[in-house]
Amino acid sequence: MLVIVIMAIAIMSVEMYALSDIVKTMHFQSQTAYLRACRRNLQASGLVWAKKNIRNKSGEILDKTIQLDVSKMNIRVSELDVTIRRTSDNRAEVQVDTSCSRGRQTLKDTGRYRIEFYDQQKTTLRTRKSPAGD
Numbered sequence: 001m002l003v004i005v006i007m008a009i010a011i012m013s014v015e016m017y018a019l020s021d022i023v024k025t026m027h028f029q030s031q032t033a034y035l036r037a038c039r040r041n042l043q044a045s046g047l048v049w050a051k052k053n054i055r056n057k058s059g060e061i062l063d064k065t066i067q068l069d070v071s072k073m074n075i076r077v078s079e080l081d082v083t084i085r086r087t088s089d090n091r092a093e094v095q096v097d098t099s100c101s102r103g104r105q106t107l108k109d110t111g112r113y114r115i116e117f118y119d120q121q122k123t124t125l126r127t128r129k130s131p132a133g134d
Contacts, residue, residue: 028105035107038075038100043111045073046082046096054084054092054115062086065097077101091116 049068053061061084068080078100085093092115099108 031102031105032107035100035102035105038078039098039107039109041073042070042075042078042080042098042100043096043109045070046080046098047094047111047113050082050084050092050094050096050113051115054094075100087114 046068063083063085065081065083068082070078070080079098081097083095083097085095087093094113094115096111096113097109098111099106101107
């Protein structure tokens with residue numbers, strides 16, 4: 001009877017070891033998915049902020065890196081920097097730098113977007129990712 005109990009404990013310990021490895025993998029993947037969602041939210045927020053300031057033609061923000069306050073987004077350790085540059089063809093190039101962390105994992109990204117002005121009377125904005133794939 002004692003041998004059967006010991007064998008059952010040994011089998012359960014092997015199963016627990018295998019399951020713990022699976023749990024670690026699932027935890028890592030869930031953290032990565034969370035960080036990617038945070039990155040997308042930060043990029044979208046930075047792009048909306050840039051469009052609003054370009055539409056208002058606020059010239060004092062051009063060629064400066066502005067660090068936006070993201071404390072209300074409930075992303076614990078995150079940063080959002082936006083740089084707006086005016087190009088020679090009357091377009092704006094927006095660079096959105098994001099960084100978010102959870103645990104020991106950090107995800108940083110840089111996105112470059114071009115914002116085009118179409119109608120002179122009524123400005124409509126269209127965003128396109130730069131051809132370089134940034």
